[in-house]
Amino acid sequence: MIQVSRWSLFYAIILGSVLLLLFHFGICNRKKTIKDAITPYITLLLLIFIRVIFPVDSDAFYVIRSTKLLNAVHDLLMITLLYDLSIEKVLVLTWIIGAIVSLFIWNCSIKKDVQKTKIIKECASSLPEKQLSIATKAGLNANCVFVTDKIDEVVTVGIREYMILLPQTDYSDIDLYNIFVHEAAHIKHRDIRNRVLLHAFCCIFWWNPIFRLFEKDYSILMEYRCDENAVQFYTLSEKIAYVETMKKMTVVKLDYCYRYMEAGFAIASRKSMLISRADRVFINEKKNIKRIAVAIALEICLFFLSYAVIFQPYYEPEIEGEVAVDETNAYLIKEDDEYRIIIDDEDWGIVPKDDLKTRPYCRLEIRE
Template sequence: MTVTIHSILNSVLWGLLLSIALSLLSRSKCSLCHMGTAPLIFLAGACLVRCCSPVEFAATQEVGTATLNHLHRFIGETAGTPLTEPWIYRIWAVGAAIWLVLWVPGYVYRLLSVQNLPISQDERINYFRRQHRIPNLRVAVTSRVDTPCVMGFWRETILLPDTAYTAKQLELILQHEYCHVKHRDGLLDFLLRILCTLFWWNPGIHICRVVITGLCDHRCDMEVLHTARPSAKRYYCKTLLTFASNRPGSSGQLAASSLKSRFYLILYKEGKGKRAWAGLVILIAAILWLFSYLVIFQPAYQPNSQDYTDYALSSGTIIYCNDGSYILKTEQGEVHLTAEAAQVMIADGFRMENNYIMEVPYP
């Protein structure tokens, strides 16, 4: 098991493809109503594993791709080797440090601010604590947030906007946010942010974080409304729309696309054949996941020379010999080529000379 430039690029490629497919499934009415959230959460975990393991194995088959030749040459000209070298770790460290600087100060500030907020002693909130036997549940009302949320990763605090609530609205909101606290979604979000920091170069993992956050909201919605009547479900959706309308141009789970997918799962009945549909999707995802490790895309031209600079070239001339072989002539010298390698390099922009060489200067 090794890590190379090509295994990293392969991880980015497959992680991005799988995460985009997962994002589409999590927003589709068909998949949500036929699968529910559990299979999608499983697929999100598999996608995270693929994004966080940019490795290749001894059994991995290399597949030549002519479109990667230019990228391969660029890597050779700038780095000098396709293998893992200190320059890779330096780039990774700089990117991770920048990401930490952009994320950690604001996150720590919000955590400290939450700890200093007074805990609400509203009678309706106290009744909710007694009803669910959670006397230590931390709930704070503040004008710093526009929508109910949970802050923290060890001792979570439910934050409520400083606005008027009906008794039914407050009950539904507290039930939803308490589901986040019960499932430690604050800690999950913190761990996902750590992964995004470590693998900042892979866009797939950032997409996975957004999808998993949305799936957590789907799961909480279904727990709250598991035995609810249709009228209660409609009232729940109206409550979500109320907070979304108070936050124009909102993003995250109150964005129009997110609300639409949440309403699918709340208002529509689950279709028949749920297990069969989920099993088919998971089977297809498993095949793609395994295939991503069994095959790795490499540049089509891979000479036998051990020195990478010998074939990371920007110019040269290919000469056809009288014995049917090819010679690559560059400033570094001359190298014999196979017919396949010569054709790939000609297609890649190398000049071809049809002159016959009567005597090849090689033993």
């Protein structure tokens, strides 16, 4: 029978965190070989997301039994605190409350900035005719591009219907085309929607700092991919102009969704980010399709292996007299301030309070 398992969730979070940390170090290296790694990295992020969202196990899976580490963790989680709440229940409640608060604060920020966007759009003007043709040539709907004095850098807004806002700056035709091509790549890949979903995921797992790194790394990869799509047919002189356009923008472009999300989405080192993007623009090597296919295949195998092999605590059945006592055949019933133990549907009497925190009693279910 397939069921949600706390141990499957722990396993998914730990495994995902380790892989994301390795992924982060790879991004920080900024080696040229990362050009072949963008697709496998994005695939890895998607698989980790699915694995954490669906933490299930089954009797058909291969179980690796832990008699020490996971037992100690299980015993710790089962320790009863105030008001008959175990440590596990307290942690779960804290997790749920924190996720609700995080999502609520983020939702309030979204509403506030959506209102700001409406005000900016009302004050914005359409592109001049010459610039409209440049936007159309770059693959954009020219009617969705506006100029405003309310912002100081190019931003893209909208999940279902997009809108690009340009500051009132004197851009050359080449700069405008480079900007529009880059923004068109963001829109084509629905990056704002993906980042919104990613941030919602990170709000739920608010207590894991590695998932916050996940947001930053995903943002970097999206910028790499958009640059790659923009310059794939450029000549060397056009690539130089593209890099010059990035320099003129003075700050690394951030999609508008980051303005109303929580802190942590902005790229930490903007200078190093610009250098890395510029270096990648001039890489002329073609992607190694075989290497990418092998990497993705290994990731998928690891994904299914994480379900097929699971780790669980294991206790040798303890004997009380000649009766084995474990969570499969025994439980506790709370009566006022006392606890009675039921073994194989038979009442075996009251358990002393001092023994409730010891094995096997600490592992048993408590019923009212």
